[in-house]
Amino acid sequence: MAYAISVLSGRWKLSILGFLLDNGKLRYGELKRKLIGISEKMLINQLKELEKDGLINRIAHPEVPPRVEYGLSDKGKTLEDILLLMSNWGTKNADNRIKT
Amino acid sequence: MAYAISVLSGRWKLSILGFLLDNGKLRYGELKRKLIGISEKMLINQLKELEKDGLINRIAHPEVPPRVEYGLSDKGKTLEDILLLMSNWGTKNADNRIKT
DNA sequence: TCAGGTACTAACAAAAAAGTTAGAAATGCG
DNA sequence: CGCATTTCTAACTTTTTTGTTAGTACCTGA
Numbered sequence A, B: 001m002a003y004a005i006s007v008l009s010g011r012w013k014l015s016i017l018g019f020l021l022d023n024g025k026l027r028y029g030e031l032k033r034k035l036i037g038i039s040e041k042m043l044i045n046q047l048k049e050l051e052k053d054g055l056i057n058r059i060a061h062p063e064v065p066p067r068v069e070y071g072l073s074d075k076g077k078t079l080e081d082i083l084l085l086m087s088n089w090g091t092k093n094a095d096n097r098i099k100t
Numbered sequence C: 001t002c003a004g005g006t007a008c009t010a011a012c013a014a015a016a017a018a019g020t021t022a023g024a025a026a027t028g029c030g
Numbered sequence D: 001c002g003c004a005t006t007t008c009t010a011a012c013t014t015t016t017t018t019g020t021t022a023g024t025a026c027c028t029g030a
Helices: A002-008 A013-023 A028-034 A040-052 A080-093 B002-008 B013-023 B028-034 B040-052 B080-093
Strands: A056-061 A067-072 B056-061 B067-072
Touching: A002 A013, A002 B013, A002 B080, A013 A028, A013 A040, A013 A056, A013 A067, A013 A080, A013 B002, A028 A040, A028 A067, A040 A056, A080 B002, A080 B080, B002 B013, B013 B028, B013 B040, B013 B056, B013 B067, B013 B080, B028 B040, B028 B067, B040 B056
Parallel strands: none
Antiparallel strands: A056 A067, B056 B067
């Protein structure tokens, strides 16, 4: 459990993984648009950590303007069941709650 | 997903839930012994938040010295699948890692 | 009488995470 | 030429989280 916690903790990581699971590859800018409220610093930061932990792949296309795509790695895909369960659990239980 | 994140994020929460899942009810002091490295402040703090979010129950026995037991609530028990998956995933993937 | 055990609480300090703002590189296009 | 586009970087500040230390309440049993 400790390892899972260390790799998945971070305010946006599960959301990022969830979006990549749903959408396949996403560009930096697409992620930024989906992750409402995230700052660029945090987005880069979380992506870097996820990449370092081997959960996502970063594919940079040598173009101008730059195009960088992110997608789940094989290791990241093994989180699929967990991500889906969490998402469903949240949907079921997020009823009478005031957002913090 | 956002709700799940908001309720489960916290350095010790998943560990606490995991121990309660494995052991049923646990006393404050038992939790403290299992959660190696936690401070009393954090333990209380995380327990309070978990209780507030309805994931655990706090049962205080009116004795001296005091005895307080914590256990998963019905809502907390619905996290069982997720907790088990995460734990298994961690075990499988925590191979070549240096603890931060 | 008085130390012992248990589950906390409070006040302050340190550390970590997150927000903010400014800007860089590279090239196509008008 | 100079502006727009896209993906970042860096420096600095603020906020949040965590650590530390000290102490409380209560009954029991020696």
